[in-house]
Amino acid sequence: MSVCRKGAPRMSLQDGLKANSRDNSKGNHKEKTAAGERRLADFLCFAIYSANLAYGRAYKPGLDELGLTYPQWIAIVALWERDGQTVSELGAKMFLESNTLTPILKKLEAMGYLRRQRDPADERQVRVSLTDAGRRLREKGMHMNLVKSSGLKPDEFARLQESVVALRDNLIKAMAEE
Amino acid sequence: MSVCRKGAPRMSLQDGLKANSRDNSKGNHKEKTAAGERRLADFLCFAIYSANLAYGRAYKPGLDELGLTYPQWIAIVALWERDGQTVSELGAKMFLESNTLTPILKKLEAMGYLRRQRDPADERQVRVSLTDAGRRLREKGMHMNLVKSSGLKPDEFARLQESVVALRDNLIKAMAEE
DNA sequence: CTGATATAGATCGTATGCGATATATTCGCG
């Protein structure tokens, strides 16, 4: 039926630590597991998944003030970097495709924060640019700060950011090679 | 109405690095930004967001084999840790609430991988347990491995996992304190 | 014992993600 059906499944559903090497030293009532078995809390994929949920929730109050959702805000930030990006270019930056991006962009356009117009030189492409209102919104969002909520020192913060980016890019590279 | 609406908005929409300190040394055609301005690629929240998308895509081929989605698989792993967890307990583990969890659990029940039954001692609660088919499915999923796709050495992998967990827990703690 | 309140799940509406597909435009090649 769909795609990706070649030799795919040497891919893993198990990206956790090698074993239950994490002890219960911190007093949290962990459940016991037999030797060598993986607990949900030890999966890196789950750490990323749940951290993403946490970020979405942490951003919510600030985003409500702006009247934006999390992906809408990401799109605003991405668009602020350069005017006239195509949907594909924006998608490459945001790791999304037109099926997800188009509805988000249409909504932001309806809100008056950006313009979408076909490229006269290639009518297949749609060029997207922030309006003045969109730029003002970006400014409004920038004066807030979540770094302290992360509880990380600046250098830890920067190192973590780089590690996560490296992880992401490795996962994507591994997929492309498959 | 809901919670978190007190002095909320000292929360940040800007968890990126302090400035555009990241140079373009790796040859990727980055766009230039004025001093002190943040690019999407420098936000930790976006790194987590995009890494989560990448994980979802990396897992897809393996999950298709199991006929599961990513959250469904997480639920199976979480349920495997102990029988008879309530929806709330499972939600605490997965960082989800009943509005999200109930439909997932109902689908997995319809697939025959778990049982949901009201607790006779407290009819408000629903106890969830894997069936034998559910446990077999968990086994089937466990023999695969994504660690090498991460491109990280085991110790880096473990350290990253702990950092992301710490980040997540700090974000949640900061929210609760607000 | 009884009404008020609290708690646990479930339901509903909205907004993503994403696979599959549709549409429009451009490109390639004879």
Added chain:
DNA sequence: CGCGAATATATCGCATACGATCTATATCAG
């Protein structure tokens, strides 16, 4: 030039997330 393939975007259906609300059950005050 003309037509099939490739490209860019949009549309549709399904499965999460999540706020708001509903229902059922349990607990508590008096």
